[in-house]
Amino acid sequence: MDPILVENRGGWSIVTLNRPDRLNAFNPDMHRALAEALDRLGSEEDCRAIVLTGAGRGFCAGQDLEAVGTDTELDQTLERFYNPLVRRIRAMPKPVIAAVNGVAAGAGANIALACDIVLAARSAKFIQAFAKIALVPDSGGTWFLPRLVGEARARALALTGEAVGADKAADWGMIWKAVDDAALPVEAEALAAHLATQPTAALALIKRAFDGSAANTLDAQLDLERDLQKVAGALPDFREGVQAFMEKRPARFTGRPS
Template sequence: MDFETIQFSAEDGIARLVLDRPDKMNALNSQMRAEITQALTSLPDQVRCVVMTGSGRAFCSGQDLTDANAARDLEATLRDEYEPMLHAVRNCPVPVIAAVNGTAAGAGANLALVADVVIAAESADFIQAFTRIGLVPDAGGTWAIPRAVGAARAMGMMLFADAIPARQAADWGLIWEAVPDEEFAELVAARARHLSQGPSSAYLAVRQAVSASFDNDLEEQLKLEAKLQGQAGRSSDFREGVTAFLEKRKPRFTGH
C-alpha cells in the first residue's frame, strides 16, 4: 500500500502506522483520515498487532485547521471521515497500541484514546483543545474520556482545555502507562512483540467484554463472559496454552 500522509509497514507480525505530516504536527486532513482507515481495514494476514504513532515532535495535533473543506461542514466531516477512521481503530481485528510520542491534542488525543492500549512518553501531553476555538469535543472524546477518568475530570479537561502531562494521564487512568522518553521506543517494541505473539482471538474477546461492561448489568455481563469463554475454550490457542503450562514451556500461540 502506498500512502502520502502516513507511513505503513509490517514485519514479524507487527504493523507500524506512523502519522507523517511532521511539519503540521501530524494534523488530520481528509487524506490522512482516509489513509488511516484504509491501512487498518486492509491489514496483511500475518499482522497480529498494530502500533500507531507520530513522526517528529507530536503524535497528532488534531484537525488541520487550514483544511477549508472540512471546516465547511463539520458535521459531515465527522460523519463521513472521522467515524470510519475511529471505527477502523476500535474494530481493528488485532490489538492497537497508540504510542504517543508527543503532544496529542483535540481529535488527535481522541484518536489515541480509542486504541486498545495507550503508552505515552513522559514528555507527551493530552489536550482537549476544542473549547479554545469555540468547538465541542468530538472524535469519540466525550465517550472515551468520562469512561476512563469519570465525569468530573472529563469536564475539567474539556472546559479548561489544560494540557494533561502523560504522567498525570497515567495516574488518572486515562492511559495505560507513561515512560521516560529514553525508554519509550524500546518499551513500545516490547509491548508490541508481546501482543504479536499472544492469543489474538482472546485479546479481541477481552476488548468485546470490557466494552460491553459499561452498558451491561451483572447478569448480562456474566452471560457474555460465559459465551466468550466458551469460544476461547474451543480455540487451538487454549489447547496450546494448557499444553505449554503442563510441559513448563513458553506457549506458541497462533492467534486462532
C-alpha cells in the same frame, strides 16, 4: 510525501501519521490513507499487533483547521472520517498500541485514547482543545474521558482545555504508562512484539468483552462473558495454552481462530 507510513516488523506493524510539518493534523488524504492501512492490517493474519504513532515532534494535533476553513458542516467530517476511524480502531481484531510522542490535541488525543493500550513519552501532553475554538469534544472524547478519569476531571478538561502531562495522565488512569522520551519506541516495540506472540483471536474476544461492558448490566455482561468464553474454549490456542501449562513450557500460540 505519503501521509501514512506502514512498516512491517514481522508479526506486527508500525503505522506512523506522517505530516510532521503540521504536527500530523488530519486532512482528508491522511484519513483515507489511514483507513486503508488499518483495514489492510486488520485482515492480515500475519499482523498480530499494531503500533500507532506520529512522525516528528508530535503525535497528532487533531484536525488540520486549514483543511476545514470556514466550513460549518463539521458533522459531515465526523461522519465521513473521524467516527469510522474510532470504530475501526475499537473493532480491530488485534491489539492497537498508541505510542504518543509529544502533543496529542483535540481529535488526536481522543484517537489515542481509542487505542487498546496507550504509552506516552513524558514530554507528551493530552489536550481537549475543542473549547478553545468553540467546539465540542468529538472522536469519542465525551465517552472515553468520563470512563477513564471520572466525570469531574472529564468536564474540567473539556471546559478549560487544560493540558495533561503524561505522568499525570498515567496517575489518573487516562493512559497505561508514561516512559522516558528516548524509551518510548523501545517500550512500544517490545510490547507489540510480545503481543504478537499471544493468542490473537482470544485477545480480540477480550476487546469485545470490554466494549460490551460499557452498556451492559452485570447480568448482561455475565452472559456475554459466558458466550465469549465458549468461543475462546474452541480456539486451538486454548488447547495449546493448557498443554503448555501441563508441560511447563512456553505456549506457542498461532493467534488464529481455527
